Amino acid sequence: MNLILLGAPGAGKGTQAECICNVYGIPAISTGNIIREAVKNGTELGEKAKAFLDAGALVTDELVIALVKDRLAQPDCQNGFILDGFPRTVVQAEALDQMNVKIDTALDIEVADEAIVSRLSGRRVCSSCGASYHLEYNPSKTEGKCDSCGADLVQRKDDHPATVLERLRVYHEQTEPVKEYYSKQGKLTVVDGQGGVKDTSELVLKALEAVK
Ligand code: AP5
Secondary structure, three states: OEEEEEEOOOOOHHHHHHHHHHHHOOOEEEHHHHHHHHHHHOOHHHHHHHHHHHHOOOOOHHHHHHHHHHHHOOHHHOOOEEEEOOOOOHHHHHHHHHOOOOOOEEEEEEOOHHHHHHHHHOEEEEOOOOOEEEOOOEOOOOOOEOOOOOOEEEOOHHHOHHHHHHHHHHHHHHHHHHHHHHHHOOOEEEEEOOOOHHHHHHHHHHHHHHHO
16 A cells, blocks of 8 residues: 555654554655654755754755655565655645655544644654654653663654744645645545544554555
8 A cells, every 4th residue: 555644743643654554564654754864864865954854844845855756766665655744745746646656545634733732742752763752642661761772762853832833834834735635636535633542543544444
């Protein structure tokens, strides 16, 4: 299955991508994770992207389209993939169509803005392996430490409340039109993401069964 995950920042795309990846055995490609890793490693992409990332703005279409094109050409994507966080603009959606990949569905996880701020301000991520936690909804066993590797948990710079509000503004302005783009192609599937993680996973898997 070739799948796109849409939704506001903090709607739970990363959380659900992990669940889908386990069930369907296809790789989850998070453009956000790839960009953060590039910033951490100080690569050319990272140098170009850092200021956008920290400000809650989108990295340029040109950079992201090139990185997705490269990633989709790798052998592990031949039997399907989950795109988490791409496309984020109509220009990116058009570029994906031009790559000649057939998309089965664009699954949109809907969560109200008010819930987003609380989800993102409580998120903590492992500084070493990148595992994601939430102070209230998904706490680590030992406070401030990763369950998997024991490294310190930190808050993403762009999860500070003021930056979250900017990311939401950018989402409504630049990414919401992408829903319309796939709706017109008859490929948009909408799932309610307001419930807990398990409830949302059930809705997501049920929706994907109907697409298969
Ligand atoms: P990216 O990393 O893609 O950020 P995002 O879309 O803002 O997504 P998040 O990771 O913040 O949220 P999520 O929906 O995955 O939520 P999660 O599952 O973690 O991108 C970051 C930046 O990179 C962008 O701002 C941009 O600069 C750049 N970028 C990336 N892609 C780009 C592109 N295509 N073009 C241009 N620039 C690009 O959940 C959030 C929290 O809530 C977690 O703590 C989780 O435990 C909790 N949670 C999840 N589900 C639930 C639930 N059901 N109930 C309660 N809590 C929940």
